[in-house]
Amino acid sequence: MTDAPRFCIHLDNVSSKHPVFHMTAAAAQAALAEHPAAADRIAIRIGWDGEGLAEALPQTDMLVCARVPALDLRRHAPRLRCVHATGAGIDGMLPLDWLPDGVVFTNSSGVHAAKAQEFALMALLMLNSRLPQIMTRQHAASWHQVFTGRAADKTVLIIGFGDMGRAAGRAARQLGMRVIAATRRGAASPDADVMYSIAALDSVLSQADMVVLATPLTAATRHLLNASRIAAMRPGAGLINVARAGVIDGSALREALHRGHLSGAVIDVFEQEPLPPDSPWWSTPNLIITPHISSDDADRYIVDALGIAIRNALALLDGAPLTNVVDGDRGY
Amino acid sequence: MTDAPRFCIHLDNVSSKHPVFHMTAAAAQAALAEHPAAADRIAIRIGWDGEGLAEALPQTDMLVCARVPALDLRRHAPRLRCVHATGAGIDGMLPLDWLPDGVVFTNSSGVHAAKAQEFALMALLMLNSRLPQIMTRQHAASWHQVFTGRAADKTVLIIGFGDMGRAAGRAARQLGMRVIAATRRGAASPDADVMYSIAALDSVLSQADMVVLATPLTAATRHLLNASRIAAMRPGAGLINVARAGVIDGSALREALHRGHLSGAVIDVFEQEPLPPDSPWWSTPNLIITPHISSDDADRYIVDALGIAIRNALALLDGAPLTNVVDGDRGY
Numbered sequence: 001m002t003d004a005p006r007f008c009i010h011l012d013n014v015s016s017k018h019p020v021f022h023m024t025a026a027a028a029q030a031a032l033a034e035h036p037a038a039a040d041r042i043a044i045r046i047g048w049d050g051e052g053l054a055e056a057l058p059q060t061d062m063l064v065c066a067r068v069p070a071l072d073l074r075r076h077a078p079r080l081r082c083v084h085a086t087g088a089g090i091d092g093m094l095p096l097d098w099l100p101d102g103v104v105f106t107n108s109s110g111v112h113a114a115k116a117q118e119f120a121l122m123a124l125l126m127l128n129s130r131l132p133q134i135m136t137r138q139h140a141a142s143w144h145q146v147f148t149g150r151a152a153d154k155t156v157l158i159i160g161f162g163d164m165g166r167a168a169g170r171a172a173r174q175l176g177m178r179v180i181a182a183t184r185r186g187a188a189s190p191d192a193d194v195m196y197s198i199a200a201l202d203s204v205l206s207q208a209d210m211v212v213l214a215t216p217l218t219a220a221t222r223h224l225l226n227a228s229r230i231a232a233m234r235p236g237a238g239l240i241n242v243a244r245a246g247v248i249d250g251s252a253l254r255e256a257l258h259r260g261h262l263s264g265a266v267i268d269v270f271e272q273e274p275l276p277p278d279s280p281w282w283s284t285p286n287l288i289i290t291p292h293i294s295s296d297d298a299d300r301y302i303v304d305a306l307g308i309a310i311r312n313a314l315a316l317l318d319g320a321p322l323t324n325v326v327d328g329d330r331g332y
Numbered sequence: 333m334t335d336a337p338r339f340c341i342h343l344d345n346v347s348s349k350h351p352v353f354h355m356t357a358a359a360a361q362a363a364l365a366e367h368p369a370a371a372d373r374i375a376i377r378i379g380w381d382g383e384g385l386a387e388a389l390p391q392t393d394m395l396v397c398a399r400v401p402a403l404d405l406r407r408h409a410p411r412l413r414c415v416h417a418t419g420a421g422i423d424g425m426l427p428l429d430w431l432p433d434g435v436v437f438t439n440s441s442g443v444h445a446a447k448a449q450e451f452a453l454m455a456l457l458m459l460n461s462r463l464p465q466i467m468t469r470q471h472a473a474s475w476h477q478v479f480t481g482r483a484a485d486k487t488v489l490i491i492g493f494g495d496m497g498r499a500a501g502r503a504a505r506q507l508g509m510r511v512i513a514a515t516r517r518g519a520a521s522p523d524a525d526v527m528y529s530i531a532a533l534d535s536v537l538s539q540a541d542m543v544v545l546a547t548p549l550t551a552a553t554r555h556l557l558n559a560s561r562i563a564a565m566r567p568g569a570g571l572i573n574v575a576r577a578g579v580i581d582g583s584a585l586r587e588a589l590h591r592g593h594l595s596g597a598v599i600d601v602f603e604q605e606p607l608p609p610d611s612p613w614w615s616t617p618n619l620i621i622t623p624h625i626s627s628d629d630a631d632r633y634i635v636d637a638l639g640i641a642i643r644n645a646l647a648l649l650d651g652a653p654l655t656n657v658v659d660g661d662r663g664y
Contacts, residue, residue: 020479118483118507122457125450129625138621139471141614143606145623147352149631151450174506175450274475282473289470291477293461299481 006043007313008079010056011306012065013048020298021086023064023306031306038310041317061316064309068093074100081316084309085326086302088112088163088295089244091217096328106312106324108305109332112295113167116242119294120171120212123266125151127210127238132264132286152176157208159198159224160215162332164242164295166191168212180207184220198224205232210240216332217244227252231261239265242294246271254284262286268294338375339645340411342388343638344397345380352630353418355396355638363638370642373649393648396641400425406432413648416641417658418634420444420495420627421576423549428660438644438656440637441664444627445499448574451626452503452544455598457483459542459570464596464618484508489540491530491556492547494664496574496627498523500544512539516552530556537564542572548664549576559584563593571597574626578603586616594618600626 011023028044047053050070057076063069064084073080080103085093088109099105126132128151137144155178158165165181169191172179179192182204186197196204198215201224205211211233215221225239225248233239239262241248250271256262264286273292275281281289297304312322326332343355360376377388382402389408395401396416405412412435417425420441431437458464460483469476487510490497497513501523504511511524514536518529528536530547533556537543543565547553557571557580565571571594573580582603588594596618605624607613613621629636644654658664 018477018479114484115482118457119461122454122461122463125454125457129451129454129622131454131620131622134622134625135467135470135620137623138467138614141609141611143621143623145350145606145625147350147625147628147630147633149629150447152446153631277473279473282470288463288467289475290461290463290466291469291475293466293477293479296479297481298479299485301479 007041007061007317008056008059009042009044009062009064009309009313010053010060011044011046012050012053012063012069013046014066015048017066020296020301021066023086023302027302028306030303031310034303034307035310035314037314042310042313062309062313064306068098073098073103082106082312082322084108084305084312084324086305089216089332090326091244091331094328094331096326099328104322105326105328106308106322107326107332108308109324110163111301111304111308112297113163115297115300116164116295117167117171119242119268119290120168120240121174123240123242123288123294124156124168124172124175124177124210124212126266126288127240127264128154130263132238132266132288135288136285150176154178154209155180155207156210156212157182157204158192158212158214159201160213160221160243161189161192161195162214162216165212165214168214168240168242180204202229202232205229206234208237209234210238213239213241213243213247215243215247217246218331221247223247223249225249225253227255230256233262235261236263238263239267241265241267241269243269245269250281254280257284257286260286264288266290268292339373339393339649340388340391341374341376341394341396341641341645342385342392343376343378344382344385344395344401345378346398347380349398352628352633353398355418355634359634360638362635363642366635366639367642367646369646374642374645394641394645396638400430405430405435414438414644414654416440416637416644416656418637421548421664422658423576423663426660426663428658431660436654437658437660438640438654439658439664440640441495441656443633443636443640444629445495447629447632448496448627449499449503451574451600451622452500452572453506455572455574455620455626456488456500456504456507456509456542456544458598458620459572459596460486462595464570464598464620467620468617482508486510486541487512487539488542488544489514489536490524490544490546491533492545492553492575493521493524493527494546494548497544497546500546500572500574512536534561534564537561538566540569541566542570545571545573545575545579547575547579549578550663553579555579555581557581557585559587562588565594567593568595570595571599573597573599573601575601577601582613586612589616589618592618596620598622600624 181192513524
């Protein structure tokens with residue numbers, strides 16, 4: 001035991017978020033219990049909606065939050081070394097002009113992988129079985145048998161091959177599917193059979209029975225899947241979006257689902273959430289709407305996100321390299 | 333080449349069935365192509381809805397059909413050695429009083445395993461993610477986030493552990509789930525972690541987060557899942573039926589879904605198919621209705637079913653043991 005001052009982590013909660021995302025004392029205890037090395041070296045305090053932040057920041061070494069902090073960190077947080085985002089997609093916190101020089105920004109990328117793999121597995125199987133069509137028929141009290149072959153014989157194209165994309169790749173591999181991936185650089189990955197650069201997307205789209213969007217939302221990926229690229233997809237192909245709504249031209253997608261060019265879609269992310277009752281998505285046929293649940297494990301999410309923060313706190317104390325550092329220019 | 337008379341297989345189609353189930357010349361050719369040993373020894377003829385059956389039967393060694401034959405086989409088919417059913421569930425052809433003494437009755441059990449495994453994988457994941465609830469909400473244009481843990485941490489009980497049940501067991505294993513199975517005899521299986529006799533069902537039901545019905549429909553399994561057994565399931569548990577509608581008390585299940593005792597169900601089989609527009613199932617909440625598509629692979633089904641028939645024909649010619657022989661007393 002030493003009397004050295006502890007490394008102070010402040011957790012700033014957003015109370016309006018779903019309880020699954022609340023960093024409670026129980027979650028902090030569970031995360032600390034998984035990191036015995038942190039026991040005497042790290043102190044965790046918990047706040048809600050910025051309350052107490054002004055008092056806490058002067059002693060804070062790491063701030064864990066889901067939004068841009070309400071206070072000027074340059075003025076209030078002289079000891080601050082790291083800001084950790086509880087999410088993986090941090091497009092809502094860009095640009096990083098609020099981040100003081102020399103303070104590292106990290107995210108919780110990776111926390112979602114196991115749950116995201118299960119979601120991708122489900123969504124790929126639903127598309128292959130034409131569940132979106134079957135659900136549209138069920139709403140109309142209409143029995144309509146559609147028989148399909150096995151997913152095992154199909155090809156999937158995964159656009160974006162970070163944690164979420166690779167999780168989808170592993171899911172497709174579990175099904176015996178052929179996996180094509182497309183990323184900014186097109187560097188080979190063990191989780192894909194073939195890898196392309198996104199620059200080649202126009203010619204690759206027609207190879208796939210199903211397309212999964214798993215790319216971060218950046219200026220470069222906004223409306224990446226536009227009307228002409230949707231038209232380039234195979235007739236009867238299916239689409240999964242677990243990325244951000246902005247990577248698709250929504251009205252072009254709805255049109256393709258109405259026309260039947262695509263056999264179905266599983267969409268987890270929307271421009272406005274909760275999706276308002278008068279949204280045109282609700283009346284789009286052959287569409288399964290999942291309410292942004294593709295990757296957050298109710299049992300593990302916050303404990304695992306805090307685990308990343310704790311391991312990085314220990315790394316800062318020990319002068320070791322950090323994980324999950326965000327590149328503000330790249331946007332992820 | 334010999335001049336010995338060929339073994340004659342007659343395929344009697346039901347034209348009103350979905351084309352996926354039609355034994356076409358192309359399907360017969362594909363099945364023969366996979367069995368070169370049959371080339372000079374087996375002749376296949378194709379009929380529709382019993383037409384030409386009276387002319388064909390005197391020369392027929394094996395009849396392949398989906399229904400009880402329209403003609404008295406004792407009178408018309410003196411050479412008959414085997415009747416092969418294109419389905420796996422043969423409850424619709426019981427009792428076997430139409431089957432002449434000494435003629436073997438075989439079914440297509442096993443043909444469905446690969447597709448059934450994919451369906452079970454999808455259904456287990458849908459139940460775990462509360463898709464039935466989410467679909468009911470989507471129908472009402474209502475966004476409602478439900479977060480769940482991973483399927484990997486859950487337990488499934490599979491009732492009936494023949495080809496379909498074991499396929500569900502392998503699917504659950506793919507997800508890392510704990511697999512409990514219950515069968516008539518309760519004999520251990522490598523595809524289950526624990527095996528019970530169906531006699532112990534009442535005390536086993538409460539152990540499972542999800543229950544899969546995969547038992548044949550017999551006098552012993554009719555309404556196996558009755559109101560008291562549904563009540564014995566865990567609150568929030570999910571149910572999958574890929575067996576036959578008759579193994580469940582349907583009104584008790586609908587009531588449990590309305591009350592919310594079960595979190596959801598995926599039901600593939602109904603007393604009346606197609607399900608009529610005024611069926612109470614259509615308005616049952618937290619229910620995903622799949623139109624009897626859980627196990628028929630559009631690309632492989634008939635070719636694989638004919639493959640069993642062809643292999644058994646070769647076995648009969650060679651005096652070797654047959655596969656897929658149905659026990660008429662047991663009912664499967």
